[in-house]
Amino acid sequence: MNFDLTEERQMLQDTLRRYLADRYDTGVRNAILDSDTGFSAEIWAGLAELGVIGALFSEADGGFGGAGFDIAVVFEELGRAGVVEPMLDTAILGGGLVAALGNAEQKALVEDVIAGGAHLALAHGEPASRYDLNRVETTARTEADAIVLNGRKAVVANAEAAGHLIVSARESGAVDEPDGISLFLVPAGMAGVTLTGYPMFAGGRAAEVVLDDARLPASARLGAAGAAFPALETAVARAGVAMAAETLGAMHAATALTREYLLTRKQFGRPIGTFQALQHRFADMLIELEQAQSAVINAAGHLGEDAPRRDLHVASTRNLIGRVGRLVAEESIQMHGGIAMTQEYELAHIAKRIVMADHRFGDTDYHLERFIALSTAAA
């Protein structure tokens, strides 16, 4: 066994960490959060140039990585710096799905993504689907050689910035059946597609997307009709690793800020870090953080395996990260006292990131249930 990063990944981590440390401080991020787009084109171009996007795709798809540990390295750094740019939506979800299902023509989009020229968004969740991937009420009806989409997609991250939405819709089957779901490449601004955008609590923007007789050519379908579910599951498993790693990075940042504060903030004539009531809790945070680090390694290392084993590890990791995340966010705030409650202090954003990550593609409870189901099935 070997828990060291390969030389390439180590280099990627170092460069990315340095780049973000130089460019992405609280002031820069707050300005980005206040902007209409919710992300910075300049930072995005910088990340593309550093090869950060390429590291998330395999060589076959035009990148130079794409494995679990590549994803983990990149997202841990993004989380550490509290980056709000839509790397998950454009690269892992959108780019990953086009790479997995697209034909040669469609895959040109992946090149654009890697070069930093294209943005994507996955429009999959619906108002009644919560975290269930298989529940799709949006319909795709074939009319001559056109496809007509109808339905409503909920909280579609990065929708407004995306050149294309990747929309899931049902071509056959009952509302919760995995079979019968297709994915379509829907160009931005198309007739029949309405976006109602809003900022998200922890940064970035999302939109409610209404599809009202949106008409597409049949060539907009990604892969075979009704067969997109396994690719969706894979993309979401990859997203699970990314989010766990991002949250881990954010937890490292929160813990570092808390350590600093415990050492410097004085009350009753001494640093508050000398009170045992806080020392033990800080120690517990560190113990849990090590657990979180291991959980991310587990998920990243099993990402290439067959679906049931892969998903068992992703579910276990996301459950653990959800629990530790809540602990670290709440304890960091508590030990800082009032100052942590202020918008302009770095921890405020980091803590929001940690907690809000739990609401994408399954929360702590959802992944607990998924783990129970998958581990009982495996036994």
Place this chain on the structure above:
Amino acid sequence: MDLAYSPEEQAFRDEVRAFLAENLPDDMADAVKAGRDLGKETYDRWHAILNQRGWLAPNWPKEFGGCEWNAVQRHIFDEECSFAGTPRVVPFGLTMLGPVLQKFGSKQQQDRFLPRILSGEDWWCQGYSEPGAGSDLASLKTRAVRDGDHYVVNGQKTWTTLGQYANWIFCLVRTDPEVKHQEGISFLLIDMDTPGIEVRPIVLLDGTPEVNEVFFDNVRVPVGNLVGEENKGWTYAKYLLTHERTNIAQVGSSQAGLAAVKRMARAEMSGGRPLIENPHFAARLAQVEIDLMAMATTNLRIISQAAVGQAPGVEASMLKVKGTVIRQEINDLARRAAGPYALPFASEAVEGSNEPAAGAGPVSAQYFNNRKLSIFGGSNEIQRGIIAKVKLGGGK
């Protein structure tokens, strides 16, 4: 022992309920239930409605215009208000300063200030904390130096809740820097319109400007605004804090919060069924409800023990810790119940267009905002320290 409400208590509940049904404006209840930020106008309007009925000051003696309700009556009133969705009554004048003036204030101060608290003419805020004096309140540095018949105040207060609406602030100031920390502190009433005062908003992590910094630059305060004796302010401050803490248990708002979570969980679907039927969610919900049921009784037991007007001691700390932890758990459940709809910054953005999320309200904002509950009013660590000190000896 008898846990059933007496016929008189039941009649009182009916009376409160009828009053609320008639007098609580719908727009107000809607805003409260949706968890929206309430502006000064809303607080003022509700304050006036209660004052009109004579129900504004449950804990004040009758001679000062209070209701002198007993613990059970207060509990019933609190419960009914929470279920109806009334705004909270801003506590600084009514539950904090009021009792201090009644016990330690001069006759002139009582005559001048108490009626104006009831009428709503004065909006008070609390000037205790400073950047370097949070948990260690006694280390506060804001100076008040006697100059003829005035004190001249210099320094800075912070975390002043709703100070942007206030026209008066009650402050702890240092009048003797030579003696031991607690002994050189005085309790001063300061008109916010006095020259030399500047209020700067602090935006909290949920985006609300709920607290402020208050700066004092050679602010002249008449000596008549000193409460009690000079350098004895710590005694009054502690008396006030125990009042602050009893109110922080907030059983009623926890009950209302729990009811809101249940409403959401009935509307929100998970795996094709209402979330409330999901065994994991249901178990977590039940656990909090069980804690809250016991908490409601703990609260009643403790406040019944305390004689009217006399604040409980270490029990107040217990109520504060348990009450805040339960409320924070409920906020966490609400956030989870909303699922992906916890992500939007302002859920008004999706309200109306989305039925399941419509009842959700700004759940993430509330979850984060209420992290304050375990920090202010004496942090939960400080409360635990008090409990341990008293029970392990060395305390009162």
